[in-house]
Amino acid sequence: MIKTIELFAGVGGFRLGLERSNEFKVVWSNQYEPLTKIQHASDVYKARFPGANHSDIDIAKVIDEDFESIPDHDLLVGGFPCQDYSVARTLKKSSGIQGKKGVLWWSIHAILKNKTNPPKYLMLENVDRLLKSPVSQRGRDFAIMLASLSDLGYVVEWRVINAADYGMPQRRKRVYIMAYKSDSDIGKEIKKLKSPVDWITNKGVMQEAFPMQVNSTPSKPDKYFVIEGDLDEITNNTVDYTSKVRPFDTIGVMIDRKVYTDSAAAEYKGKKKTLGSILEDEKDIPVEFFISKADLDKWAYLKGAKKEERTASSGHVYYYSEGPVTFPDALDRASRTIVTGEGGKGASRFKHVVETPSGRLRRLTPVELERLNMFPDNHTEGATDAKRAFFMGNALVVGVVERLGKSLASRLK
Template identity: 45%
Template sequence: MKKTVCELFAGVGGFRLGLSKTNIDWDFVWANQWEPGKKTQHAFDCYVNHFGKNENHVNEDISIIDKKKIPNHNLLMGGFPCQDYSVAQSGAKGINGKKGVLWWEIRDIVEAKKPSFVLLENVDRLLKSPAKQRGRDFGIMLRSFNDLGYSVEWRVINAAEYGCAQKRRRVFIFAYKNKTKYAKKVNNYSLENIIYENGFFAGQFEVIRGIMSGVAVASESTYPNINEYNDLVDVSENFKYEFKNAGIMRAGKFYTVKTMPVEIKPVTLGEVLEKEVSEEYYLASNLEKWKTLKGAKKIERVSNTGHKYTYSEGTMSFPDSLEKPARTMLTSESSVNRSSHVVEDKLTKRLRLITPLEAERLNGFDDNWTNTGMPHKFRYFCMGNALVVDLVTRMGKELGEIIDSE
């Protein structure tokens, strides 16, 4: 089977860069990146700068693209936002998801192109969304894949626990067609064994096999079944489940369990710092404001219903420790806010922000990857949206072996 790839919501190319570092010959046949409301498409320009401009790099709203015209591919991959996936009955038109929700674009591509394998990335709260009906959105995803003839494995991975320089926790979702040789291979194993020993994530992201929580292991006949619901509308209106950080769905039945990583020593924040940086990154007269932002606080607030409550925040390290991996970067990195990293410069011993290059290193990108003409603030924004490249490289090695076996 050819290693043909379609990349959605490509950003600045983290998925593609991760696969390229496997030294496996991946053929990217199509990629899409579109930033709504942006006059200048900086992320797309960065992608094109690294991977070349041709007719298969598309800078258009995915919702207006004819899915049938996307080139055939065996691997569909991309990171997408956590949104409200709810669906409703729409008369003769059947079941409709909410307009503008990108999950439905992914689902439509899977239906139209039928890739053998799908690898997706999202924030880990997807497993618990929405707050009023925990697990509903992920249940809709599982049922969608099941209806299209796929099995699904998922794992929440904290990059720092597997040797990377950032405590970035994301859920990765691996779906595969039930007709593949890979599916037939893993069907020989129990759902439990797939998670711990024989599944997609088990080889590259080892976990401790010990006391488990979640569904009883006694018999797969006791496992919840997404097919017990009539259709996606039924799932949307009635499904609720406490998904754990790892799981597998096969033929509608799913098993989910909380796993603990076999940790690898992480790269520290101190190890990614540049030796000399520009004066613009140092904190100036607003040092006291930073101390206030990072300090503990209790603030009286009033809810929309008029209810008074106390909003509390604990103390954050100020500056950030150089002996530990970085905290999760957000899109607001470098702005004057509580979540931005502040470090003591190794050379000058003065406090400063991290640089765009250091932000790239925290995600495993090559130095100056985003130095393609975009403003500094947007370089941070791109890294706040990006995934950790090294994780994709490890998954890519596994994917290469799987596709070779097809």
């Protein structure tokens, strides 16, 4: 059994995906939201996993005051908070690893550094913007993470995975990061290879779970570089990480701070789920999810293309423009990415709207949002509809973790 701890656990997406394979056992978890008195996500977690060794205390406080409560483990997983570089924020507001949420990366780092027996393996998830954050120094934050992991003795691989590219019902693009202690069986295997390219294109854990075809010649020299300097020097580096340079591509591996990275495309020929395939029967939909005729014009306006003259607070006049959003959403393909604001009756450009067989338009229900992330039906039951939508907007696609877990477990056998 692979003993696992789950940090920034939300409502348990990592746990669900890993424990479906019966090879993993989550021995400790932590979920804490600093901006609210009631720990809504943690309450859902405890309700769905009764008896779990679960903490709802600030992870930084746990590390400082009760570090021994974190049990030894083989695998550390977490979708560490990404609000500071989320696609839901404008790029210039992205403060990256120095922002309030971004600093929680150092909680992971502290556990790895201070554990007498640190985990041999890591599985992490974040928005793909992490690879080019912050706006003023593209890729600096990811370089700091990679360098700090290398200094702690880990080999790291990553790839940007769009769940829909592999048959899952939602177009949700995220960067997944896996790390292996250099003295672990997998770490030793990687370091023995003649070329790191072999690992990410042929023999690797992530390649087995999510096959990709690298887009260019592996020998191109600009695909290789070394992350130099201590962490403070990387932070202050405005030469290698400029506002225009993007050193980290969609797929990559780092060994002893030596990086190979490239762009890659998904390889998948299996069945694909669609938005239409996960919808509940129209007769089971509560009336409040249907859009009234009086509100249709407002929805159509927000979803439509527009170019409007607007005046800034400074008095400057400018034109605001945006393209149309499909309205209603197409049922014959994977859904658009779920956002945290899916809940509530108010008209929105970003909320999903589907047309029923009778021709009526409606929003998605909490159960349908859960299905798009491949959670069990009613996993978040007990919270308000708005909170349930918020949870799913923050969650990962469970099917991605399930496949990565199976690939890792097969290697460890």
